[in-house]
Amino acid sequence: MKPPRMLSVYMRVTALVAHLALIVLLIATSTSKLGLCAGLLLFAPLPGMLRGSRYVHAWASMLLVVYCALLLANGYAQTQTQSLMFLLAGLAAIDFTGMVMYVRFGTREAEAQRRQAP
Numbered sequence: 001m002k003p004p005r006m007l008s009v010y011m012r013v014t015a016l017v018a019h020l021a022l023i024v025l026l027i028a029t030s031t032s033k034l035g036l037c038a039g040l041l042l043f044a045p046l047p048g049m050l051r052g053s054r055y056v057h058a059w060a061s062m063l064l065v066v067y068c069a070l071l072l073a074n075g076y077a078q079t080q081t082q083s084l085m086f087l088l089a090g091l092a093a094i095d096f097t098g099m100v101m102y103v104r105f106g107t108r109e110a111e112a113q114r115r116q117a118p
Contacts, residue, residue: 015098
């Protein structure tokens with residue numbers, strides 16, 4: 001039998017790179033203490049993401065939905081920073097998609113490995 005494709009590895013790397021970029025850009029572009037706290041809050045799931053925990057990726061994806069929505073709302077509310085906010089919202093959406101797909105593919109790959117084991 002063929003070994004399963006390791007799509008989860010690519011999704012994990014995508015989520016991790018997007019997450020780190022989102023943290024850096026949120027902190028770098030924050031103009032208030034609230035914006036700084038929002039960027040620092042994204043450090044909470046980082047240790048679990050580095051370990052590759054599917055559970056952490058699953059709950060952190062729910063956090064990213066809120067970030068994406070708030071960044072989109074901020075982009076529509078403040079026309080002077082609209083392009084930056086939409087860029088950050090797109091990055092949050094990529095991060096969300098990478099996390100969800102990592103959980104999905106990782107679970108499928110783990111089940112396939114369990115079925116192959118004697």
